[in-house]
Amino acid sequence: MAAGLERTCWREMQVDHPAQWELAVANQAETPGRLTFSDRRHHRLDIKWRSIKYVPDLDLVLTRYKRRSKEDKIRYSDLSAAPSPWKGVVRKAADGTVVHAVRFYRDCRLLTDVAIVWPGRRDVGLEKSLLDSVRPRVEDGEQLLWQAMGLSVHCPVGWDLRQSSRNVGRIQWDFHKMVANDKIDRRAGMVRVERIAMPDALLTGRSVRDWLVDELPAGFHALRQRTVPQGRHSADELVSAAKRGLAARLTGNQQMMLDMAWLCPVEGRIYHVQFSQTRQDEEIALPESWQVNCCKAAPVVRASRNAG
Amino acid sequence: MSAKDGKAKRQAKPTVEDFLGAAPYANEAMTVTPARDGGALVSIPMKRPNWLVPPLSWVIPFSPHRRVKLDAVGYGVLKLCDGKRNVETIIEEFAESNKLSFREAQLPVTQFLRQMTQRGLIVIVGTEKKAGIR
Numbered sequence: 268m269a270a271g272l273e274r275t276c277w278r279e280m281q282v283d284h285p286a287q288w289e290l291a292v293a294n295q296a297e298t299p300g301r302l303t304f305s306d307r308r309h310h311r312l313d314i315k316w317r318s319i320k321y322v323p324d325l326d327l328v329l330t331r332y333k334r335r336s337k338e339d340k341i342r343y344s345d346l347s348a349a350p351s352p353w354k355g356v357v358r359k360a361a362d363g364t365v366v367h368a369v370r371f372y373r374d375c376r377l378l379t380d381v382a383i384v385w386p387g388r389r390d391v392g393l394e395k396s397l398l399d400s401v402r403p404r405v406e407d408g409e410q411l412l413w414q415a416m417g418l419s420v421h422c423p424v425g426w427d428l429r430q431s432s433r434n435v436g437r438i439q440w441d442f443h444k445m446v447a448n449d450k451i452d453r454r455a456g457m458v459r460v461e462r463i464a465m466p467d468a469l470l471t472g473r474s475v476r477d478w479l480v481d482e483l484p485a486g487f488h489a490l491r492q493r494t495v496p497q498g499r500h501s502a503d504e505l506v507s508a509a510k511r512g513l514a515a516r517l518t519g520n521q522q523m524m525l526d527m528a529w530l531c532p533v534e535g536r537i538y539h540v541q542f543s544q545t546r547q548d549e550e551i552a553l554p555e556s557w558q559v560n561c562c563k564a565a566p567v568v569r570a571s572r573n574a575g
Numbered sequence: 576m577s578a579k580d581g582k583a584k585r586q587a588k589p590t591v592e593d594f595l596g597a598a599p600y601a602n603e604a605m606t607v608t609p610a611r612d613g614g615a616l617v618s619i620p621m622k623r624p625n626w627l628v629p630p631l632s633w634v635i636p637f638s639p640h641r642r643v644k645l646d647a648v649g650y651g652v653l654k655l656c657d658g659k660r661n662v663e664t665i666i667e668e669f670a671e672s673n674k675l676s677f678r679e680a681q682l683p684v685t686q687f688l689r690q691m692t693q694r695g696l697i698v699i700v701g702t703e704k705k706a707g708i709r
Contacts, residue, residue, distance in 0.1 A: 287677075289676055289677070289678040291678070305678075307591070307595065307663070307677060307681075308591050308592055308595070417676065417679075435679075435682060435683040436673075436675060436679060436683070464673060464674065464675055464679065465648070465673050465675075468646075468647075468648055534674060535673075535674035536674070565674040566670075566674075566675075566676045566677070568667045568670040568671050568675075568676065568677050568680075569667055569671070
């Protein structure tokens with residue numbers, strides 16, 4: 268990866284982009300793949316992908332696009348500087364340039380469409396490295412890397428990010444284990460990973476340990492609490508259980524929850540990992556191969572003012 | 576410039592560039608009372624509405640002040656609204672002090688500035704050259 272670039276891995280795709288281009292749009296599960304990055308003033312990079320069964324004729328796609336552009340009197344030229352096998356066109360706009368490139372990945376049958384916006388001068392070198400870096404994500408042994416919005420998680424293969432939300436300073440990802448036909452394996456439970464900014468405003472003088480207890484949902488009670496090592500930090504772990512209803516008493520099932528949280532001093536963020544599962548015993552532990560990466564240096568905001 | 580041109584210029588929707596370049600000014604008439612928790616209680620004098628005359632004023636209560644309670648984070652942002660800093664600089668300073676990225680800070684700060692504008696704590700002034708919305 269070239270210097271100054273940051274890697275984003277989201278669903279089927281990964282891309283290396285300038286760190287100042289922040290993720291603005293990311294698709295949810297079961298929707299066409301999409302990542303949109305923007306700087307302070309403009310959308311800069313838009314990546315769309317979808318799985319198709321047939322092999323598309325990209326030349327035909329481009330010919331049709333050019334014909335439409337001619338009809339609409341849009342000025343364009345062929346994209347000659349793109350690394351092979353990317354094909355595309357360069358569109359001139361009033362105050363900049365838009366590069367459209369398309370590529371089909373045969374192995375995973377993904378049709379990928381990239382649009383790069385250059386508000387001022389076009390940076391062909393950066394454009395090449397951007398297009399070079401757009402590729403389907405590969406499994407890292409038994410793990411899969413999810414990296415976006417400042418969060419970086421290695422999850423076991425077979426688990427999928429089914430829901431994500433991004434509120435002010437709070438990023439939340441919910442992972443489920445998937446089975447055949449793209450269905451969720453409810454018995455395997457759910458892993459929620461959160462990255463929370465502005466810890467002073469959240470903790471309001473409490474320790475992370477006390478905050479975990481206060482955050483327990485209604486109906487849950489704490490069973491045990493301990494401190495466990497988490498990378499270079501020590502995390503507070505809390506095991507809790509939901510109050511059993513009549514049906515749960517009859518079946519012997521109980522909703523258990525394992526919460527783990529730590530404050531990363533390098534980032535000034537709280538990381539919160541929650542694993543919930545319906546079990547017949549109280550021995551709950553996070554499935555193996557889960558790894559939440561922290562200690563990423565805080566962004567230098569002023570340096571990004573005129574970047575890109 | 577004709578009156579028609581002026582109206583069109585006033586109605587032009589400000590761009591992101593315009594908004595980031597605009598400068599928030601704090602209301603000089605407000606009084607700020609700092610609180611122990613780092614927040615503040617802000618009091619803004621209110622003008623009595625012309626229609627609020629007896630006998631309506633006997634039954635409709637009217638407070639000559641509007642009070643807004645700010646937490647430590649909000650008070651910190653209000654202190655940055657001095658007319659010298661533009662919105663972009665305020666977002667940058669807020670992001671740096673809270674270890675946020677620019678986009679992470681942009682949404683809460685702009686929402687908060689909008690709320691403070693609606694409550695009369697600040698006024699956001701765009702530069703005529705850039706925004707055309709003075």
